[in-house]
Amino acid sequence: MSTALTPTSARQKVGLEELRQLMRSVNDTTQQLEHTHAALSEQVARLQDELAEANSQLRRSRTLAALGEMAAGIAHEVRNPLGSIGLYVQMLAEDVADRPEPARLCQRIARAVEDLDAIVRDVLLFATEKTFQLQPTTAETLIDKALESCRSLLAEAGVDVITAGGGPALDLEVDQGLIVQSLVNVIRNAVQAMAESDAARRELRIAAARQRRRGPDGRRAERIVIWVDDTGPGIAPEVLKRMFNPFFTTRRTGTGLGLAIVNRIVDAHGGQVTVSNRDGGGARVALCLPPRATARSGTPTTPLTPSSPTAQAGSPQT
């Protein structure tokens, strides 16, 4: 029998080829759909995270702005009568200078007025718009200056300081005074946290490195990270969410503005503050700042405004 195709079998052969091709096409398109579906799911999950973060930041920002506005209003109102009390108690003290007991009471009132005035000053400092002067510097310089400012505090508290150095210079363009002040506030909090704990070892590690980190806009970018580790009790989860809120403090004294101010300063530099508990105990506060090349530029004076920090896990250190 001849193997040549008859006209009918030729049509059938072509038909089957088409069929096979169609089945392959179904198969291929299904595979394609599997991929686009997976990509879409991943993208939606990411979008959900981003939207949640944006909403959360918006809420925090509004809360902080409202808190700052209210506090500034109260502080302004309190300041005048406080000034009067201070003046009158001074006059009274002069009148009773020859009577020890009333003079002692006057002194106590004057001290209380000074304390209150200091709190009002902190509040106004926090709530008032400020400017910063950008200048080239390095992370190492900032650390050295901050440690120098805290030298006596650290010595009195018996805290061992460990610094890591020797690497390449980490260039920044920041308001040196403000970032040093931020580091001082963080170090002070760490020292106070360690003083409150029973830990036999009081150790403060301060170091800096260049790292790629996710910024407030969700994008990964290069950052100079300066971190301060302590051997304190760490941060309770319930404290973590509130620790950057102005006036939130777990201590009996203090205004609760220390970390709020740190956060505001770092945020104004286009950076982020992150807080976490360390595996071996204690807390880590990290100041993530843009490196010199990408540091927030613009006018030499830029307003500082309240911000929303990133608390990852946390110790009562406000």
Next chain:
Amino acid sequence: MTDQAASADTLVELLEAQQALVEELSLLAARQPPLIEAGESDGLLALLADRQRILDRLFGDQERISQLAASLDHPAGRLGGEARARISRVAAAISGRLSQIVRSDEEDQVLIGARSQRASRTMAKLDTAKQAHSAYLRSRAVSNRFADRKG
């Protein structure tokens, strides 16, 4: 009925079932853009979960379909023209609809990208909003800027 004919019938049945699933997928895909536009990520994830369930059923029958399709290679002449036409019609419909869903998924990915950028811009604008909020406050000349009472 020959084995070949039985296979063809089963294949057609399976393909028609697949077609119904693909139509369901298509309806779900059409609901995606408004959800993306509204930023309804929870609704989107729920919809994608529904899609995943349908896809699982779709993939579940794929192997059997491939086997049956391969068996069509056997004595070609035995598969009737009508069976071939039915299989071809359903397969073409499935393929066409799937391509449509893939294209719409790709467009939705672009939409999601844009939505994500909008979220980023909103976050960036927070700074501006905060500045506006505190603008009413007068600047004060202070020497120890940002030092709280404790330092």
